[in-house]
Each structure stands twice: as structure tokens, then as C-alpha cells.
Amino acid sequence: MTPDQTSYQQIQPSADFIRRDVMVPMRDGTKLYTVIMMKKGTANGPILLSRSPYDAHGAAQRIASQRLVDNLDVMDTEFANDGYIIVMQDIRGMHRSEGQYIMNRPIAGPLNTTGIDESTDAYDTIDWLVKNVPETNGKVGIIGSSYLGFTTLMAEINPHPALKAAVPESPMVDGWMGDDWFHNGAFRVSSLNYAVEQATNKGEGGGALALGAGDDYTRYLEAGSVADFAKANGIDQVPGVRKFLENPAYTDFWSLQAVDKWLAARPLTVPTMLEVGQWDQEDSYGAPAVYRALEPKDTHNDMVSLVIGPWRHSGANHTGWDLGAVRFSGDTALQWRTRYMKPFFDHYLKGAPDPHTPPVLTYATGIDKWEESPRWPMGTATPLYLDAGGSAGFARPASSDHDDYVSDPAHPVPFLPRPISMDDPQQWKPWLVHDQRFVTDRTDVALWKTRPLEKPVHIMGAPEVDLYAATTGTDSDWVVKLIDVYPNDQPEPADQGGKPSMAGYELPIGIEIFRGRYAKSFAKPEPLKPGQVVHYRWALPNVDHVFLPGHRIMVQVQSSLFPLYDRNPQTYVASIMYAKPGDYRKATQSIWHGGATASAVELPVVP
Template sequence: MTLRLPLAALALSAAPIGLAHAQERVTPMTPDVVASYDQVRPEADYIKRVVMVPMRDGTKLYTVILMKKGTRNGPILLSRTPYDAAGSTARTASQRLVDILPVMDAEFVDDGYVRVYQDIRGMHHSEGTFVMTRPLSGPLNSTGIDESTDAYDTIDWLVKNVPEGNGKVGVIGSSYLGFTTLMAEINPHPALKAAMPQSPMVDTWIGDDDFHNGAFRVGTLDYAVEMSTGHGDAGAKIARGAGDDYTTYLNAGSIGDYARKWGIENYPTVRKVMENPAYTDFWSLQAVDKWMAARPLTVPTMLVVGQWDQEDSYGAPAVYDALEPKDTGNNMVSLVIGPWRHSGVNHYGYDLGALTFNGDTALQFRQRYMKPFFDHYLRGAPATIPPVLTYATGANRWEVSPKWPMGTPTPLYLGANGAASFDKPAAAGSTSYVSDPSSPVPFLPRPIDIGDGDQWKTWLVRDQRFVSGRPDVVSWQTGALDKPVHIMGAPQVNLFAATSGSDSDWVVKVIDVYPDTLPEPASQGSKPAMTGYQLPLGIEIYRGRYVHERATPAKLTPGKVENYRFALPNVDHVFLPGHRIMVQVQSSLFPLYDRNPQTFVPNIFNAKPGDYKAATQRVTWGGAQASSVLLPIVDDAQAAQVTPAR
């Protein structure tokens, strides 16, 4: 039976539906609406409690507590969410706990864990005011209240009021829940013993969600409307109708014009991004990795991210970089990179798009590493926790390594006639193309529907041959490899380029080109249609105006070669013999990112139609301005430190 507990009580019996009319005669005019229906029947194998947990400022947060009947001395596993705690704990109508909870919870509740989901303040059934990724109390937040204090107060209440618990708490969650998981680690409650942030939102200007290196991700607008209307449960959507998103955004003009067209320009989240396009204190003081770096490491942390995370690829490795120097014993911080999409760790991991893996990689991780991690810190169970656990795509195997990155940055140079080589070109030269904002390069084959999960979740592994015929996409590739090339780390772009305009975007991709032969066996991660496949391993964008200073955009000098240096996402991948390594460069990725007008304007959100002009883009190679991508290649000595995982 579902219980909604008053603050001071641990149990309250709910009256059966219809009790007030139990002795009354039913007539044709008897009202047919009842207040609620309790889905939890006496035969259910679980206990469910709903409580309003008080915070230090008096705000009460809606909290759902679930456990198997008979649970005693159970660890508490907490997730704090903006996505509806009630809905998160009602996957289907059932009397079995494993049915109603997300699939990733099964191993925990079957083994006596107490599972807790909570709506963060201002969302769904919780009281208070919602602020998107509420800043830590400090320069940007003078209230003294943040997600860190709310996590502390919640944990304090749970250990005092859940008698089935053992007094030890772990926190877990992905995406926004990854953010709240990290926040719980700042000034943590003493009962917090372990944390697993998955794909956390960490720096939404550099590489998570809102921007990537200054280029705006247009999906932020839909997210803002959905999250910030009502308490996040209004179901609000921009009513732009069906059709190709490419055409919809192109016809709207600038993103500012788009926001005004659909009446969303006054949403606070929309104003925040549109009024703050540069990396000023507005964004840099909200960067969670900087908050974590400034504080002691006291909570054992396992950071998890998908190699093809289409939303938050930056955050987990950035926090790992911030925390690892504090981990002097190499036993407090772990990094996990799986062959997954965003939040894929909590779903099914057999495949991703055209790729097939050796079994359900997500389930393998959850059973072999995720639950043992929490068992170790919340129950004292023995466990071997790897410092770094990654899945080597291409070779299709789990690997354990002592650090990250493992590989040595090795330049793959761009050269003449579309050739890429590990040898620097003997002569200098350049390759040019024309980028026209009126015909930007699509990030997916058209028609594009960013809201279509089938398109969105797998776009980062989409075969790149769909743009190979465009004159505004230029490619360089190696010859067929005669031996494997294993990379472990984040490829680093070292691009020398010029534009005839006064601003420009630069998109760089690293691609594994499959042989034009019969398909490889499934054990190598391919389905039958992989012949000639161009598999992207990393795609990233950089807005040119920030080449010298992120906080102060500046006009580019037409024709002047600038050096653009930025990172692609972290990968563990083996290029197999017979494959080729390709580097691709273009100047738009639409409508995932807004168009750069290629004419400098103070704020691209407010660019006018006349600002959008075609420009000739020139990439130099060889000589003093030799463009390359530094691949983190594992040599023999480093390979000896990498061991197969079970």
C-alpha cells in the first residue's frame, strides 16, 4: 500500500477508495470520480512510502522510498531528480518492485537496498522554486541554499527516519541527476559513503548541453520550455508542428528570431543563454569541475560516461581530471567509459546504431562493477574497483588501466590530395572550401527530427558517407592500416585555418573507415551493412570568435591563419588492420548547432539576415602551420599496463 507520511510519522494507513460511500446506495447520479487509486495491493512484494522531507529553510521535497518487504539493515541509494520522482517509480503497474523501478535498480532492490527518488525543489510535487542547475552557494547564489544543502538535509532525514536502513547512503544518477549527485559530494553529509555521477552536467558552455566551445545547441530551447513551464509537469512544447527541423530553423533566421517567433524569448533559461553567449563569470563560476577541484576529496566516486554521449560527453572526464590529483592512493576516484549513448549505462547495451557489442555491455557493467562498488562502500563487501574501466570498441572488450588518458598524443597530419599521415608533410599547402550559411551541413540525413529518439540517440555513430559528396566538407585519410592502432584518451585538434569572413565555426571529426570488403564478423562490432562504413569516433565544434579569449569574443581578420586547439570526446578504440583513419573538417553542423553568420556580430543570437554570408575557408597543412589531430596512441609499454577486464 502506498503511504504518504506526515513529517513526524513513519506509517499512515490510507483509507480504502469509496469508504465514504460504502454504506450508501449507488444511483445513476452517484459521482464516478474517486480521488486516487492505490496500486500497491497486499500481495505486493514491496513497501512504498511517500514523504515530504523538510529542508533547512522549511521547503519540503517530495520523496519516494521503496524497498522489498523484509528489508533490514539495507543501504540507502538516493537519486535526486527534476524528472518526476513519482513517474520514475511507476514504470509499469505491478506488484513486483523490479517491474515498477528502472531496469538499473533491479540488482539493488533484489539484494535488500532501500531505493529513494526525490523531486528537487520547485519540480513536480516538491515545494520551492526551480533554478536550472542551481549554482552553488557563493558568488552567484547568496541564498545559502543549493543542491548540496538539499542533498545534505535529505540524507540527514533518511538516516534518522528509515528504520530499515543501515545508516549508509550512496547517491547515483545520470545527466541532470549526475549534476545533483556531484552536488551531494560538496560539503557532504557524514553518512554519504559513495557516489556514482553518470554523464553529469558539469560545464554547459564548454561541452555539456547548452553550448560546445561557444556554439549554441538549439535543443536547449525545447528543454527550457519543457522544464520551466509549471513545475516541469505541464507537458509544454514549442508548437512548431511536424516537418524537417533543418528547414524550420533555417527559415526562422537567427536563434533570437526563432525564440521570438515562438514566444519563448522571455523564459529565464532562454534569456540566460541568449544574453550570455561568451564564457564569462556567468558560466565559468557555475562549472562543477571547478567547484570539485576547490574542495577535499572525501567521497569515493565512480564517474561514468558513454563514448558516444550525445548530450554530456564533457562532464565526467572533466571532473575526473579535477579529482584525480587528490587521489594519492589511486583508490578513491574511478572513471568508466562504456560504448553507450547518453545515459546508456542504465538501459540495454547490446548495440548502438549499426554497432553490435559482445553481450549487454550495460548489464555487464552494472553487475560486475556498479553494484560491487556500492556494496563495498555501503556494506563493507570485498571488491576490486578499477581506477579506469573502458570498453575498447573495434576490438570489443572491456579494459582496465591505471590512469587516463593512457595513450601518447601522436600527430596525425593533414596533407596534400586528401592524405593523412603520421609523417609531417614535406611541403606546405592548403585546402579550401566555401561555407554558405544558407546551405549549412546537416548533422543527420534529412529530414531531421531532433525530438525523434531513434535519430537523436544514435546520431554520433551515424555513417558519415551521407555528407561525403558535399563540397563544403573536406576529408583526409590514411592508407589501409597494416596493424592495429589503439587510442585511449581524447584526441586533440590542432587546426590551422583562415576564413575570408570575420567569424567562423570549425567542426572536426575523427572517423574509422571500414574496408570495402565483405562485412566483418559480429565479434568485431559490426552488422552486415558495415562495408565501407564511416564510423565517427569524435565530432566537436569550435566557434572561431573565441580563439584568443573565451570571455571576450573578437572579430577574425579575414585571410589570417589562426590556430584552433580543442579536444574531441574521450574514446577507447582500436582501428583494425585494413581500416583507414579519416579526419573531416567543415564549418557547420546544423541544426544541432546554430549557424555562424560568418560576419562578426556582437551577439550571434541577434544576427540579422544580411549578416549571413558565404565565406571561403582555408585549412593549411605542412610547414610551420601543419594541421593535425593528436591521437592518444597506446604504445607497447603502455599496452602492457592495460589488462582485459572480466
Template sequence: MTHLARLALGTAPILALLTASVPLLARSKPAPAPAASGPVTPMTPDVAPAYDEVRPDADFIRREVMVPMRDGVKLYTVIVMKKGTTNAPIILSRTPYDAKDATHRTKSQHITEILPAMDAEFVEDGYIRVYQDIRGMHKSEGTFIMTRPLAGPLNKTGIDESTDAYDTIDWLVKNVKETNGKVGINGSSYLGFTTLMAEINPHPALKAAVPQSPMVDTWIGDDSFHNGAFRVNDFDYYLEMSTGKGDDGAAIPHGAGDDYDLYLKAGSAGDFARQWGIDQIPFTRKVMENPAYTDFWSLQAVDKWMAAHPLKVPTMLVVGQWDQEDSYGAPAVYKVMEPKDANNDMVSLVIGPWRHSGVNHYGYELGPLTLTGDTAREFRVRYMKPFFDHYLKDAPDPKTPPVLTYATGIDQWQVTSKWPVGAPTPLYLGAGFTASFARPASEGHDDYVSDPAKPVPFLPRPLDMADTRQWTTWLVTDQRFVDGRPDVLSYTTAPLDKPVHIMGAPQVDLFAATSGTDSDWVVKLIDVYPDVTPEANSPSARPPQPGLELPIGVEIFRGRYVHGLATPAALTPGKVENYGWGLPNVNHVFLPGHRIMVQIQSSLFPLYDRNPQTYVGNIFNAKPGDYKAATQSIFFGGAHASAVILPVAD
């Protein structure tokens, strides 16, 4: 969702804005510049005529059109194809991030250079590529509404991203003379959301869809909130998206420096918004005035919309195992769509070794991990393009795997018939900060003091969440930088004597108490590499780092929601509560000699806003006096046997 997740985009001049009544025109030859009237002199005005960057020898055709919707609003749309294309399928992407720039990545005369890298294999094989600005953004008409709700209880207009996709596809198949009349839709993050929306009441010409890292439920686990804890850097996104139609989106002018200090000095997340004058931005208000999982959010959950509609479009859902923004959405949609897939051939799930939108870029490495090649391109060529070819070009059935996941730790793609695969197996916390698959013989608890004045950072300081080098890899950052802090507890197994292979979403089963009246709980599942690396013949591209504490899954839960996500309530000091939530879906092998670690803490700052640890009705309005240190108790054994339930595969 954030601006950091967008495709690499460039700039391009407008060639033409055509209304629906004007036929499409191919720009085959640039218009000559008007001849100067008489000889030039020192006082001849130095104002050049418009320059067409698409030269006669360009290998592509690029058209810009305004496509009419059923309510009269016209949406700016760019159509790109290689010269000579005929009887070709269309791949559509509907974006809030500027269709014009998406089709001018570089200033070039070659189609593979003006489009994003992910498009190369398609346009070289005769596909027509279409990008469209959603309504209200960039050059499209209409009013922008963030993740516009489906027509229904929250949207009485009858207009949504589903109807806009339908109208767009209808126009394209009737007006693009080079098409064979078949359309696929594709996109990541916000574009993953618009891809899913196109599948609700789909146009008959929509034959295939690949939603990637889609924004599905922005309260449970995508973007704005994670289990009720708010991601403060989303304020920047709300401001940028809400101003200037995205072309000249404003930025919070907080300057350089350590984001840890910036947000800590501001106070609550609400205080930060008020300090910078963004508290009246419409989507900021929506977030701050609706902190619980009420109908405001639950009725916008796309997986619930998909559950309520029939499965009509073959769908390949894609997500990165270390998606730092939208790890929740794709598996959640798969969960509700798969039961409708009677023959197990209409819906597939792909989990790759990538960050957010990593499938569209180079997939050689991620943070400390070096993979066995360009895993992203490998997936696109071996699986994604054959999927589209089958449904859009009548190519032979490629037998798309029902589930395709990349097993990190052993670096190989694996095919399964379902997901999750592993059997729920508790990894118990125990005395002496141990972890074991055997239930502890003794019971007890470990304590730590969580002080909101000294929250645990989510990355080594100094922090700059606008730095893509930090943001895109934070989920694989070596956790030794916090291991040993007095407010971080680490429970670790003995070195493994055999591999432990997990395939699914680990589940947290935490028994904890606090001396306060509210608390956040952060759980990390970590692969601890040996201090001396024994895997000289490891299948990995390079030996693992000695002692690396590699996060496999990290997630937070806001304690006030333990008895109901829509009904927050104060915690009773000293009372043991049972907290349960999921970590991201993974396919990972903990190798022999490695150890499995579970880290627990009560802040992950400034990624998430601080919990004051004193119950207040709305944490966005917490006052300085509400922020108080609290003693946190993590219980193990007996009736309060805290564990992380691992989906262990054979």
C-alpha cells in the same frame, strides 16, 4: 539534460503526503472501499472511491514523504524497498524529472517492474531505493533554478543542491527505520549534476557516489553550448523545464516536418526564440544574454567547484563514449579529482560503449554497432554494484579499477591505472586529401565555400530532433551522407597495416583562415571500414558494415573565441589562425585494413546555430544580411601543419 535523456518513467497515484512531524507509514494493506448505502440504482453516482494499486500481495513497500530542508521548504521523496528489508543501505537519486513516475515505471506488484531497470539488482539484494524531486519541480516545494549555482559568488542564499542533499540524507538516516545508516547517491545527466553536488560538503552518512554523464560545464562541452556554438534544440528543454513545475511543461508548437527547414527559415537562433515567444523564458534569457564564457558560465562549472573542495566520498564517474549530450563532464571532473586520490582508490573513471545515459538501459547495440552482449548490465553487475556493496554493505573490497574503459573496435573491457593512457601522436593532414603520421613534406592549403544558406546537416534529412531513434544515435551515424559535399573536406590515411589504439581525448590542432570575420570549425575523427570486410573472425558480434564511416569523435569550435573564450573578437580575413580544442574521450582500436579519416566543415546544422560568418556582437541577434558565404582555407605542412593529435597506446 534534454527530455530525450531521461529514464523511462511511468505514472503512479499519490499514496500519502506526510509532513516531517508525521512518522513514515508502510502501506501494507489497501483501505477498503466504503460500503454503498443501500442497493445501487441506475441513478447511483458512478464515482468510485480512491483505488490503491499496491495490493496486499505486492512484494514491496512504497512510501511518499515530504522531507524538510533547513529553510523550511519540503521536498517530495519516494522510498521503495522489498517487504522484509532490514538493516539496508539507501541509494538516493535527486531528480527534476518526477520522482513519482520514476517509482511507477509499470503498473505491477513487483518491485523490479515499478522501478527503472537499472535498480533491479540493487532492490533484489535488499537495497532501499529513494527518488526525490529537487526543489521547485513536480511535487516539491520551493523555486526551481536550472543547475542551481553553489552557494557563493553567484548564490547568496546559502541554499543549493549540496545543502538539499545533506538535509535529505540527514532525514533519511534518522527516519527510515529499515536503513543501516549508509547512503549512496547515483544518477545520470541532470541527476549526475545533483550527485556531484552531494559530494560538496557531504553528509557523513554519504559513503559512495556514481555520477553518470553529469552536467558539468554547459558552455565548454555539456548541453547548451559546445565551445561557444549553441545547441538550438535546447530551447525546447528550457521551455519544458520552466513551465508547470515540469508536470505540464509546455512544448514549442512548431508541428511536424523537417527541423532543418524549420530552423533555417527562422533565421538566427534568437529569431527562432522570438518567433515562438520563448525569448522571455528565464533560462533562454540567460543563454541569449551571455553567449561568451564569462564569469556567468565559468563560475558555474562544476569541475571548478570540485577542484576547490577536498575529496571525501569514493566516486565512480561514468560516461558513454558516444554521449550525445554530456560527453565533457565526467572526464573533466576526473581530471581535477584524481590528483587528490593519493592511493588511486577513491576515484575511478568508466567509459562505456554507450549513448547518453546508456549505462542505465540495455547495452547490446548502438546504431550500426552490435556489441558482445548487454554491456550496460555487465558493467552494473560486475563493477557498479560491487562498488556500492563495499561502501554501503561492508562487502569485501572489489578492487574497483582506477580506470575502466571499453575498447571499441575489438570489443573488450580494459583496466588501466590512469587516464589518458596514449602518447600524443599527430595525425597530419596532407596534400591530395591525405592523412599520415609523417609530417607532410610540402605545404599548402585546401579551400571550400561555407554558405550559411546551405549549412551541412548533422544527420540525413528529414530531421526530427525529438525522435529518439535519431537523437540517441547521431554520433555513430555513417558519415558517407556528407562525404563528398563541396563544403566538407575529408583527409584519409592509406589502409592501416597494423592496429592503431587510442586511449584518451584526441586534440585538434587546426591551422585555418576564412574570408569572413567569423567562422565555426567542425572536426570529425572517423574510422573508415574496408569496402570488403576481411575480418571473418572479428571479435565483434557481427561483421562490420563494408565502407562504414564510423565517427569516433565529433566536436565544434566557434572561431571568435580563438584568442579567449571570454573575449570574442572578429577574425581578420585571410589570416591563418591556430585553433585548438578537444574531441571526446575514447578507447578505440582502428584495425588493420581500416583507414583513419578527418573531416572538416563549418556547420553542423540544425544541431548548432549557424555562424553568420560576419562578426556580430551577439550571434543570437544576427540579422539576415549578416549571413554571408565565406571561403575557408585549411592549411597543411610547414609552419601550419594541421593535425589531430591522437593518444596512441602501445
């Protein structure tokens, strides 16, 4: 009798590519699952490596096609068609790789005594590839976004000699200061689901919180504190969740994991092109932080470059025509990949002519064009002062005064219109460009704006918040938004293409939070003194933007951004993670302006 089951080889003789699935041994004997793909006939080809926690097998088989490019991400198309050998690997402990998974495994040292980390695994992988892939020319480039940006940077620590170039995209660098887990001390609630997914079944899925449909705003508000939510959902013992709950401050646990600090302590030997999206909703901090760490080592200004494009998180690897309601003058992601990124790799991996990669490449939103610069930031700090009557301007107000609002943790300000689903990509990916008019009329959102501009204001850098504020509570969060307010009679093109009107649109240029207990020290929080004016300084994300004539510049200040960030109870407790219902209390917030307490947003203005 003929059996009803048999094996089926999806890659047919007619396919235009070769695929090899191999287990690459590491120095401790652990083997990592690795997929090697190339066009048939490839010879003397460079290797383009990515190391991922997100399933190399699935990433290398998008659809059952006999064409190589159909089986790869769109970002790999130009490379695959030009003789590159595409290699994807599961990091240890994930999917088909052996070993134990540690989220953002620290470098070998005080937090990791095993002698094994993502740096050693990258070294061992590259060493095996150049010795066992006969089609290669022996040169390797590494690329990846988000977690893969982290593993890309790790490959540059004690790098293998065959590693010739790296492109870390939106890398996870410092999870407390401003990447995935916290921002200036405020916890990002969306981190919980990620930690559960990564820790469950080797990342194979099925680990996501089974929250069902509904409004995340209501769900997290009713749950109470982060610890209460974690316990109620049975995730309080998940390793990643425990790390969050047990380490709310910037102690050695977090500071010794900061990748920019690791790189600052080592020579710069690998040409590196750092990339981040201007509206990166997950990892806006990392790439500029690494740039600051590496740039002093770049004595000839030709080893490290920074790219800031008009994209969401990992948007550079997809199409870049638009983001939410905002449209651009072309496929900006494809432009960067073909005009700048691939020539960079071609030079170092294939011996192509030097493309003279600009030290800094940014996309000027507002006027829609790429700009090349010798350094970053380019702008000069120019304070935009808050003033009485909700006005803002570049002249410092003479007299000191304040505007007040009441912040109630029982009614926090939402970061998107409700209902909110942080798992919905249609909401999550473009949230940083969402029209802010949905909160403008709330009494717990204070705002100031300029008169219509008579001439353009061009900023290139990270705007700095210079805030003088007081609270009647003993702790507080402060959220500052820098917004481009479009004219209410904004002309529209004939074909809107389904996009909302930009007339009167309040486009966020930068949004960032600061947890008040860390005003003096990120490592040692302290209660605030009720009624005492405190001077706060922190940075908004890096941008290249032009506020056009007729537009207004707006600054909004509020004390919650929920449920993206956990609520501050506004009563000082040892750990906000474990705040109890009675700790959450209303507070009157005072934003001071003028005189000796002149609150402002310092704009990095260029002529």
C-alpha cells in the same frame, strides 16, 4: 445511492514491496516530495538515492505491478533484489516538490545568495532519511545520470557524513565548455526546447515547443537567428532561454557555475565512480572534466575512478548490446553495472569485500573488450597529419599548402540526413555513430584519410585537434570529425539482425566544434582577420578505440553542423544570437597543412 467514484490503492497486500511517499523538510522549510521503496522484510539496508527534475512519482511506478522490480528502472533491479532501499526525490520546484526551480542551481556564492543549493538539499535529505527510515543501516549512496549526475556531484560538496559512495553518470558539469548548452562557444539549438519544458508547469509536461511535424533543418534555417526563432515562438522571456540569449560568451556567469571548479576547490571525501558514454550526445565533457579535477587529490589512486563505455547518453542504465549500426560482444551496460558498479556500492554501503575498483575502466571499441588502466589518458599524443591530395599520415609533410572550400550559411552542413527531427529518439540517441557517407561528397566538407592500415592503431584518451585555418570572413566555426572507415568488402555475419551493412561504413569516433571568435579568449570574443591563418586547439571526446588493419583513419573538416548548432554568420557581430539576415555571408575556408602550419589530429596512441 452508491457513489461512482472511490479511491483505489494500486499497491495490494500481495505486493512484494513497501512504498512510502513523504515530504522531506529542508533547512528553509521547503518540503521535497520523496518516494521510498524497498522489498518487504528489508532490514539494515543501505539507501540508494537519486535526486531528479523528472518526476519521482512516475519513475517509481513504471507499470501497475505488485513486484518491486517492475516499478523501477532496469538499472535498479540488482539493488532492489539485494536489500537496497531505493529513494527518488523531486528537486525543489519540480513536480510534487515545493519551492522555486532554478535550472542547474548554482552553488551558494556569487551567483546564489540564498544559502540554499542542491548540495544543502542533498545534505538535508540524507539527514532526514537516516533518521526516519527504520530499515536502513545508516549508509547512503547516490547515483544518477545527466541532470541527476549534476545533483549527484552536488551531494559531494560539503557531503553529509552518511554519504559513503557516489556514481555520477554523464553529469552536467560545464554547460558552456562542452555539455548541454554550448560546445566551445557554439550554441546547441536543441537546448531551447529543454529550457521551455523545464520551466513550464513544474516540469509536468505541456511546455514543449509546439513545432509540429517537419524538417528541423528547414524550420531553424527559415527562422534565422536563435533570438529570432525564440521570439517567433514566444519563448524569448522563458528564464532558461534568456540565460542563453544574454550570455553567449564564457563570462563569470558560466565559469562560476562549472561544477568541476567547485569540486577542485574542496577535499575529496566521497569515493566516486564517474561514468560517461563514448558516444554521449549530450554530456561528453562533464565526467572527464571532474576526473581531471579530482584525480590530483586521490593520493592512493583508490577514491575516484573513471568509466567510459560504448554508450549514448545515459545508455549505461539500459541495455548495451548495440548503438545504431554498431554491435558489441554482449550487454555492455549490464556487464558494467553487475561487475563493477554494484560491487563498488556493496563495498562502501554493505561492508562487502573490496572489489579493487580499477582507477580507469574503458571499453575498447573495435576489438570489443573491457580494459582496466591505472590512469587516464593512457595514450601518447601522436599527430596524424593532413597532407596534400586528401591524404593523411603520421609523417609530417615538409611543405606548407592549403585546401579550400566555400562555407555558405544559407546551405549549412546537416548533422544527420534530412529530414531531421531532434525530438525523435531514433535519430537523436545514436546520431554520433551515424555513417558519415551522407556528407562525404559535399563540396563544403574537406576530408583526408590514410591508406589502409597495416597494423592496429589503438587510442586511449581525448584526441586533440591541432588546426591551422583561415577564412575570408570575420568569424567562423570549425567542425572536426575523426572517423574509422571500414573496408568496402567488410564481411558480414550470417544474421544482420536488421542492422545496416558495415561495408564501407564511416564510423565517427569523435566529433567536436569550435567557434572561431574564441580563438584567443572564451570570455572575450574577437573578430577574425580575413585571410589570416589562426592556430586552433581543442579536444574531441574521450575514447578507447582500435582502428583495425585494413581500415582507414579519416579526418573531416567543415564549418557547420546544423541544426544541432546555430549557424555562424561568418561576419563578426556582437552576439550571434541576434544576427540579422544580412550578416550571414559565404566565406572561403582554407585548411593549411605541412611545414609550419601542419594541421593534425593528435591521437593518444598506446602500443
